[in-house]
Amino acid sequence: MSLLADRYASKAMRDIWSLHNKFVLERELWILVMKAQSKAGFPIPESTISDYERVKNSIDIESIDKREAVLRHDVKARIEEFNALAGHESIHLGLTSRDVTDNVELLQIRDSLRLVLRKSEALLLRLADISEKYAGLPMVGRTHNVPAQVTTLGKRFATWAEELLFSTQHCEELLERLPLRGIKGAIGTSLDQNELLGVAGNQIEGELISAWGFDSALTSTSQVYPRSIDFEVVSTIAQLAAAPSTMATNIRLMSGLGLLSEGFGKGQVGSSAMPHKVNPRLSERINSLAVILKGFVTMAAEISGEQWNEGDVSCSAVRRVVLPDSFSAIDAILDTTISVVDSLEIFENEIKAELHRHLPLLLSTKILMLSVKNGVGRERAHELIKDYARNSSAEEFISAVSKDLELKIDENELNSLLANPFVLAGEAPLQARKVAEIIRRDTKISDAKSYSPQLNN
Numbered sequence: 001m002s003l004l005a006d007r008y009a010s011k012a013m014r015d016i017w018s019l020h021n022k023f024v025l026e027r028e029l030w031i032l033v034m035k036a037q038s039k040a041g042f043p044i045p046e047s048t049i050s051d052y053e054r055v056k057n058s059i060d061i062e063s064i065d066k067r068e069a070v071l072r073h074d075v076k077a078r079i080e081e082f083n084a085l086a087g088h089e090s091i092h093l094g095l096t097s098r099d100v101t102d103n104v105e106l107l108q109i110r111d112s113l114r115l116v117l118r119k120s121e122a123l124l125l126r127l128a129d130i131s132e133k134y135a136g137l138p139m140v141g142r143t144h145n146v147p148a149q150v151t152t153l154g155k156r157f158a159t160w161a162e163e164l165l166f167s168t169q170h171c172e173e174l175l176e177r178l179p180l181r182g183i184k185g186a187i188g189t190s191l192d193q194n195e196l197l198g199v200a201g202n203q204i205e206g207e208l209i210s211a212w213g214f215d216s217a218l219t220s221t222s223q224v225y226p227r228s229i230d231f232e233v234v235s236t237i238a239q240l241a242a243a244p245s246t247m248a249t250n251i252r253l254m255s256g257l258g259l260l261s262e263g264f265g266k267g268q269v270g271s272s273a274m275p276h277k278v279n280p281r282l283s284e285r286i287n288s289l290a291v292i293l294k295g296f297v298t299m300a301a302e303i304s305g306e307q308w309n310e311g312d313v314s315c316s317a318v319r320r321v322v323l324p325d326s327f328s329a330i331d332a333i334l335d336t337t338i339s340v341v342d343s344l345e346i347f348e349n350e351i352k353a354e355l356h357r358h359l360p361l362l363l364s365t366k367i368l369m370l371s372v373k374n375g376v377g378r379e380r381a382h383e384l385i386k387d388y389a390r391n392s393s394a395e396e397f398i399s400a401v402s403k404d405l406e407l408k409i410d411e412n413e414l415n416s417l418l419a420n421p422f423v424l425a426g427e428a429p430l431q432a433r434k435v436a437e438i439i440r441r442d443t444k445i446s447d448a449k450s451y452s453p454q455l456n457n
Contacts, residue, residue: 009331010335012115033208052088094201099185102181106181113178116237122338124161125440127164127439131435138152152425155432160250163246170236174233181221188222190202205217227304227305227306227307231300234297235300237327241293248282258350260345361397364385367409368385380406384407
């Protein structure tokens with residue numbers, strides 16, 4: 001497989017993209033086509049089909065590789081291997097290599113998307129829970145990583161959850177309309193199948209669509225299906241990685257402030273040199289994998305819109321890497337993010353202490369609005385408040401603005417706000433609970449919440 005898959009991807013995803021599974025799927029396609037051709041009137045005995053079915057799972061990759069070394073053609077090597085095992089030459093009649101490989105790859109893409117969606121919904125449901133649980137826990141909200149206003153921890157997680165929900169819905173929509181390439185022959189005209197079966201040749205594609213559970217196949221593809229489909233697939237799952245990656249970045253930032261932790265397993269070591277270290281290593285892994293996935297988007301874009309005439313293989317090496325490894329990356333990102341959320345430790349006292357330290361200055365916009373309501377010009381009030389904020393300590397700020405008669409601020413009102421910072425969070429609690437409600441309403445996969453990943457390391 002690949003270093004990426006072997007180290008990070010789940011067994012389920014590795015199985016989908018394994019050579020063994022790919023070769024079995026190709027053989028299943030050849031058998032389906034033989035059965036359809038026999039049904040359409042071409043003389044392929046049932047005993048011949050049975051002979052192929054009997055050896056369908058007998059995959060000898062080393063033998064196939066030896067054949068390819070001589071033939072310099074991967075699909076021809078697999079044709080000859082399957083024929084030798086079955087003792088016949090009845091597969092691949094009227095087909096081209098892309099009738100086999102492109103359809104199988106779209107099936108692998110579909111199965112991978114289904115797995116990814118289950119994991120995405122599992123993560124969404126966990127984010128819904130944490131958004132709701134901490135909807136009312138006020139904390140320092142930051143812009144430019146600088147304390148800005150009061151938000152809540154639940155609102156912060158809900159923001160990431162809503163982004164993930166949006167990209168999950170995009171992924172679901174792509175899955176619903178993903179087509180097969182279909183059985184179209186050497187350059188997509190169906191000439192050879194029609195030569196073999198006449199008008200009955202049109203039935204072959206329908207049998208494959210039905211057997212593999214797709215809704216449709218492309219109508220006028222060339223030898224290869226448009227690689228812009230690959231680009232959409234890879235860019236869609238890269239979009240799916242955006243919210244987990246942003247969340248991972250912020251978990252790293254909050255870990256550095258001591259507000260939360262990924263947790264620390266028994267026997268885990270944070271640093272070979274510094275025994276006290278508890279590093280957000282899984283969040284760092286998520287960010288790293290997201291970078292790799294963005295690189296695959298660029299690679300997929302490079303082969304999109306580059307097709308020569310009815311077909312060439314200039315995209316082949318790129319796709320052998322991009323398709324399986326993109327899914328390995330998003331698979332690992334989702335599994336790792338779920339694991340982080342499941343083990344997350346929230347240090348509420350530290351969150352409250354940080355808020356207490358910054359709270360006076362976080363009142364600046366509230367003071368600005370109070371001044372405006374009391375008839376002070378907005379820009380004049382903004383200038384005065386800015387000067388006090390820059391030239392006073394956090395402890396002195398409230399007293400300073402209260403003593404400025406031009407601002408018309410009641411110190412008792414400000415002290416009341418300091419005592420109850422929850423009211424400064426605006427609609428954050430409501431938004432967090434609303435996102436949680438929407439996620440639970442829109443979840444489609446019944447067993448998503450029960451999914452629990454097993455990380456390789």
